[in-house]
Amino acid sequence: MEDVHGGYGEADVLHGVSMRVEAHEVVAIVGSNGAGKSTAMKAVFGLARVSRGRILLDGADIANRQPDRIVREGVCFVPQTENVFPTLSVDENLDIGGFTLKEGVRERKDGVYALFPDLVAKRRQAAGQLSGGQRQMVAMGRALMLRPRLLLLDEPTAGLSPLYMDQIFKIVRDVNATGVAVLMVEQNARQALAIADRGYVLATGRNRHEGTGAELIADPAVAESFLGG
Amino acid sequence: MDILQLLLYGVVLGSIVALGAVGVTLTFGILGFANFAHGDLMAFGAYVALVAYTWLALPLWLALPAAVAATVALALLVDALVFRRFRTRRPIVLLISSFGVALILRSLIQIGFGPGTVLYSTRIQIAERFWGLRVKPDQIVIVALTLVLVVLLHLFLSRTRTGKAMRAMADNPTLARLSGIDTENVIRWTWAIGGALAAVAGVCLGLNSRLSPEMGWFLLLAVFAAAILGGIGRPYGAILGGYVVGICVEMSNLVLPAEYSPVVPFALLVVMLIVRPTGLFAGRSG
Ligand SMILES: Nc1ncnc2c1ncn2[C@@H]1O[C@H](COP(=O)(O)OP(=O)(O)O)[C@@H](O)[C@H]1O
Ligand SMILES: [Mg+2]
Numbered sequence: 072m073e074d075v076h077g078g079y080g081e082a083d084v085l086h087g088v089s090m091r092v093e094a095h096e097v098v099a100i101v102g103s104n105g106a107g108k109s110t111a112m113k114a115v116f117g118l119a120r121v122s123r124g125r126i127l128l129d130g131a132d133i134a135n136r137q138p139d140r141i142v143r144e145g146v147c148f149v150p151q152t153e154n155v156f157p158t159l160s161v162d163e164n165l166d167i168g169g170f171t172l173k174e175g176v177r178e179r180k181d182g183v184y185a186l187f188p189d190l191v192a193k194r195r196q197a198a199g200q201l202s203g204g205q206r207q208m209v210a211m212g213r214a215l216m217l218r219p220r221l222l223l224l225d226e227p228t229a230g231l232s233p234l235y236m237d238q239i240f241k242i243v244r245d246v247n248a249t250g251v252a253v254l255m256v257e258q259n260a261r262q263a264l265a266i267a268d269r270g271y272v273l274a275t276g277r278n279r280h281e282g283t284g285a286e287l288i289a290d291p292a293v294a295e296s297f298l299g300g
Numbered sequence: 301m302d303i304l305q306l307l308l309y310g311v312v313l314g315s316i317v318a319l320g321a322v323g324v325t326l327t328f329g330i331l332g333f334a335n336f337a338h339g340d341l342m343a344f345g346a347y348v349a350l351v352a353y354t355w356l357a358l359p360l361w362l363a364l365p366a367a368v369a370a371t372v373a374l375a376l377l378v379d380a381l382v383f384r385r386f387r388t389r390r391p392i393v394l395l396i397s398s399f400g401v402a403l404i405l406r407s408l409i410q411i412g413f414g415p416g417t418v419l420y421s422t423r424i425q426i427a428e429r430f431w432g433l434r435v436k437p438d439q440i441v442i443v444a445l446t447l448v449l450v451v452l453l454h455l456f457l458s459r460t461r462t463g464k465a466m467r468a469m470a471d472n473p474t475l476a477r478l479s480g481i482d483t484e485n486v487i488r489w490t491w492a493i494g495g496a497l498a499a500v501a502g503v504c505l506g507l508n509s510r511l512s513p514e515m516g517w518f519l520l521l522a523v524f525a526a527a528i529l530g531g532i533g534r535p536y537g538a539i540l541g542g543y544v545v546g547i548c549v550e551m552s553n554l555v556l557p558a559e560y561s562p563v564v565p566f567a568l569l570v571v572m573l574i575v576r577p578t579g580l581f582a583g584r585s586g
Contacts, residue, residue, distance in 0.1 A: 118474065139483070142478060142480040147478075154475065156467070159467060171479075
């Protein structure tokens with residue numbers, strides 16, 4: 072993502088955001104509310120307008136492409152809100168996640184259930200009736216059905232109890248260990264940076280800081296304004 | 301009149317309303333607007349069957365698939381020519397344009413067939429008697445056909461890839477696109493299914509009473525009431541809503557003069573919107 076400007080309607084929210092994710096990396100994006108973190112992710116999927124700059128996937132510019140095209144390139148996205156199909160069962164949510172697969176949906180589902188054993192007992196339940204933590208698991212499971220090269224997670228632990236939070240962070244690491252690059256926005260910045268290879272701090276639609284996870288945690292300027300001191 | 305007899309008529313009318321309401325609720329769920337042309341799609345189907353039956357002298361069981369095919373084609377054509385162009389606009393734009401489509405279809409039928417009423421067949425059907433109830437063979441066909449179609453619809457929505465994609469898109473269109481679903485394809489399926497059910501409903505309506513260019517338009521209020529009663533966007537709710545509306549309309553004959561039965565769906569709709577705007581059968585989610 073190179074010097075991306077863009078937003079919704081007429082107004083720009085992003086005023087020059089640049090980020091990079093290498094294969095097999097975990098990269099965290101932190102920053103205060105309204106900084107444009109979600110918008111940056113949506114821009115990758117053509118859900119927010121890109122008016123300037125480039126978004127490159129293996130060198131090809133994918134800015135303003137349709138979401139279903141980008142998914143076929145092996146990039147999957149778990150939005151911050153409304154990230155499950157509420158009236159579909161857990162199993163059907165996963166089926167939809169594997170929509171573009173020609174075969175092997177069942178094996179992929181077994182793989183997702185192995186990653187989220189809590190969901191096995193709920194497979195016939197409507198996703199809208201699950202708890203927040205379980206819904207987040209369904210949301211991640213749906214996105215993992217395609218075995219993406221790159222997974223975008225927008226605040227996967229928002230509103231979750233510490234127990235679920237640790238579980239989600241562990242799963243992010245497990246997923247990454249299978250070769251999936253992860254780009255995640257997190258409010259729980261300290262924990263996110265701790266598991267991330269690198270991180271970016273965004274403020275008012277611009278890059279503010281960047282570095283390895285450890286560097287950012289150690290940086291007093293970052294700690295003071297974005298990690299709660 | 302006997303309550304059971306009215307109940308039976310209600311189930312027959314309810315079947316027709318249900319078939320129409322499924323189409324309305326699917327287009328609403330997928331495309332996000334109330335399609336005012338749906339009643340006239342029903343009328344179109346009824347008149348195609350009339351042409352096939354009386355002019356081409358096809359038997360009715362062949363006239364029905366002809367009506368279905370023609371109505372599906374029409375629905376897809378209207379989408380490509382009109383609705384597709386307004387896809388990214390606000391729903392009100394689509395709603396108003398559907399009003400325009402409704403007027404055009406109705407006028408075309410009137411130009412072709414005149415403003416009067418027509419019957420599929422002037423042959424009088426002898427009503428059979430079962431346990432004291434009068435039942436015409438056509439009525440049995442209408443109810444049986446509806447039940448078969450409801451089962452098929454259920455299998456489609458719950459078992460097939462496209463059916464699940466359709467429900468997913470009704471639930472959350474953005475996430476559907478993020479899952480790689482080709483939304484234009486789902487939209488075409490929606491029109492195809494809505495159009496097919498509308499054609500069957502139209503033919504059944506013609507069988508049950510008579511054909512007129514306004515037949516679909518007059519039924520539209522009942523169809524909308526059923527869709528809203530069922531919780532708009534929910535196909536199973538629309539089917540139940542159809543039977544509730546049909547039965548209430550016929551039962552109203554117990555207490556109201558027959559001329560007043562058209563206000564029954566309207567009254568149901570108003571009461572519903574005040575008391576339970578999310579539908580009779582609304583659960584927690586969606
Ligand atoms: N769909 C939208 N339409 C218009 N403005 C939006 C939309 N979503 C977010 N915004 C605005 O964009 C800005 C950045 O939002 P967002 O990217 O969600 O921030 P963050 O995820 O960093 O908290 C905010 O000022 C917000 O009001
Ligand atoms: Mg956000």
